[in-house]
Amino acid sequence: MLQHAGGVSFKFMKSACNIAVDFIKSRGVLVPAAAHSLGADMCKELKTKVLRLQPPTANGPTAEQRSGADGAEILSCTVKALKDGHVVAVPTDTIYGLACLAQSSEAIRRTYSIKGRNGQKPLAICVGEIQDIYNYCKVKVKRELLGDLLPGPVTLVFERSEELNTDLNPFTSLVGVRIPDHGFMRRLCQMCGEPLALTSANISSNSSTVEVHEFQELWPKLAVVVDGGPIGDKSRLGSTVVDLSVLGKYRIIRPGCALSSTIDVLERKYGLSRDMEG
Incomplete structure (x- = not known):
């Protein structure tokens, strides 16, 4: 409509x-x-604001490259929409995503409704800094490991802490967390001061999107659409999702776009063994 x-x-x-x-x-x-x-x-x-970020001047947009009024205004508008309980579309380092405040139960319900997503499929959270992960997750790996993988196209799954909204993925004790290698997204999380719930910007079961026009049918349901231009190599694979909730082991939940480099870090540098179960 x-x-x-x-x-x-x-x-x-x-x-x-x-x-x-x-x-x-x-x-x-x-x-x-x-x-x-x-x-x-x-x-x-x-009703829907479609806001275009200026083109990056290097490999991937950064907050520093976009320090003028244009980027600041887009950040401010997006933060306000999120704080008002709305769902927004944002670029990441892999694909476009739908984001809302993870601590807002109503916004989470709205996100599932917009996507037509199965209520038993989890949403990841997105934060701006590695230190923020410790507020919402029980981390069993070395901090250096987090720094080797994040920011980047990887979602790390940990046991959730009591600080995280119990209405977010109430069917599991685990939660995936991301820090995209994308300056706008990191700054957005920092300005919100709390985690964002993040999922792909598409109708459930449809292909992931790497340009905003590909999910245009969702625009009327969103408060803000941040157009960051075409994303990456358009592989549409999304982030590599790895479960690190068991001490000394890892389990690949989704291969994603950074599988080999992630496994290399986990096994060769930190000696984790692959859990083939589950």
């Missing part, structure tokens, strides 16, 4: 905004940040 503002369709307004911004940029009248700001102002009547 299309969102309408003043009788004008969501798609029409979106196209008009994009055309106007592209025209202004092509004429060289405004710098990119101002052009993006103008586009946001033109679309401000839309």
Whole structure:
């Protein structure tokens, strides 16, 4: 169903905004940040805000590279939406994700509803710093191991702590935690001051997405869509998920995009043995 503002369709307004911004940029009248700001102002009547991050200048966007008003405004808008209990779409270092506050039970329920996700499938959490993991997980590996794998395209599964919302994955004592190698996502978690629940931005059982237009049918259900451009090599594999909840062992739950490098760290550097059970 299309969102309408003043009788004008969501798609029409979106196209008009994009055309106007592209025209202004092509004429060289405004710098990119101002052009993006103008586009946001033109679309401000839309319920869903589609906000474009400026292109990165290195391999992957970083908060430092995006220190101007454009990036700051996008962060502020996204944080506000999350704090208000909404679900947002965000870029990560692997695929696009849907995020909400992990400590908000209502936001978690909304996320499952938007995706049409089976309620027995868990959501991971995303934090900004390694130290944050200790607040919500019972870690049985060396801190150095965490530093070797994170930030990066890896989800580490630990026993959950009592600090984590009991309505998040109530069917299991474990939780997966991520720190994406993506400056915007890390800064977003830091500004929220609490973990985000994170899952792929797609309807359940559909392919993972690496560009925002690929999950456009979900936009009307989201408060903010952060467009970080095409992601990575478009492998769509998602993060490698590894269970580290058993002392001295590891178990691969999902191979993902960083399997070989992850196993190399776990076995060769830290001497963990692979648990072939389960």
